[in-house]
Amino acid sequence: MTEAMDAEFDTVAEWTAQVALELGPEYHIPAGCRGSGSPAALDWLIEHLELTPGDTLLDSGAGVGGPAAYAAQAVSLHPVLAEPEAGACRAARTLFGFPVVQAVGSALPLADASVDAAWSLGVLCTTPDQLDLLTELRRTVRPPGRIGLLAFVAREPLRGREPEGNHFPTGDRLTELIADAGLQIQKRRNTADLPSPPSDWTDRVDAVTDTLADRHGASRAWQLAERQSSRIGDLLDEGAVTGEMLVLRHA
Ligand SMILES: C[S@@+](CC[C@H](N)C(=O)[O-])C[C@H]1O[C@@H](n2cnc3c(N)ncnc32)[C@H](O)[C@@H]1O
Known part of the structure; x- marks a missing residue:
């Protein structure tokens, strides 16, 4: 991990949990989803993965666990989280x-x-280990292999314009990686086609972000993390990168 990724995924992740605990239980899931999950994206994945009560759901790269908690609340399933950063764990x-x-x-x-x-x-x-990440999902999920991805995909190779430590596959490369991992695409949807989050959700995310900025805005970790996420935001805004949700099965 680079210093900027450690700042974003370790230091700021732990600060985020502290702030959410202080603000109250209704802030926990929106705060925990600051990493990438929106309610509409999670609803789409829950529906198309046919997640049902009692299922065990592995969240690989779970961050602070907001998306898994959203799924547990929606369908009473049992999350298992895997995450490399100690602070996020x-x-x-x-x-x-x-x-x-x-x-x-x-x-x-x-x-x-x-x-x-x-x-x-x-x-x-x-991560540069994209094929191994997909192969591990295939190995650990029992057949038929209900696997969901939210992937940021480059329209053209970005040739060094990625935020530090990021490696955006092109759409063709992602398709190739999925096939090489022994998986097939069952459904695919662009996140830009989804409805925006409800205002009570964004209000809570904003309250967490404002508190974090007040408390830690002067720190190097916060500034590095903000720079990473605003660079990804710029690439999404200009259409150089798009968010793709995929439902996969064993091939
Ligand atoms: C953008 S955050 C998303 C967190 C969470 N999945 C979410 O949607 O809220 C990316 C996460 O991937 C984790 N990560 C980075 N490299 C990884 C790897 N090689 N394997 C698994 N997770 C990784 C980071 O620590 C971080 O928590």
Whole structure:
């Protein structure tokens, strides 16, 4: 991980959990989803992965666990979180109390076919080990292999314009990686086609962000993390990168 990624995914993740705890329970899930998940994207994945009560859902690169908590609240399933950053693992345990293993997505300490479903949201572009991350999802999810991805995809190769440590695959490269991992695409949707989050959700996210900025705005970690997310925001705004949600199955 680069210093900027550690700032965003470790230091700021832990600060985010502290702020959410102070603001109250209705802030926990929106705060925990600041990493990438919006309610409409999560609803789409929950529906098309056919997640049902009692399912075990692996979240690979879970961050502070907001998306898994959203799914648990929506369909009473059992999340298992894997996340490499120690601060994010602590934050997820504190906020949501789910089982969390500290691990990269390319080497999951889980047995073959040990979970009913898995997703990995906003994670693929943060690692060069993209094929191994997908292969591990295939290995750990039992057939038929209900796997969800939220992936940021480059329209053209970005040739060094990525924020530090990011590796956005093109659409063709993503299709190739999925096939090479022994998976097939069942459904695909662009996040730009989804409705915006409701105002009570964005109000809570904004309250968390404002509190974090008041408290930590002068710190190097906050500034690095903000620079990373605003660079990705700029690439999305100019259409150089798009958000793609995919539902995959074993090929
Ligand atoms: C943009 S955040 C998304 C967090 C969470 N999935 C969400 O949607 O809220 C990316 C996450 O991927 C994690 N990550 C980075 N490299 C990883 C890897 N090789 N394997 C698994 N997770 C990784 C980061 O620590 C961070 O928590």
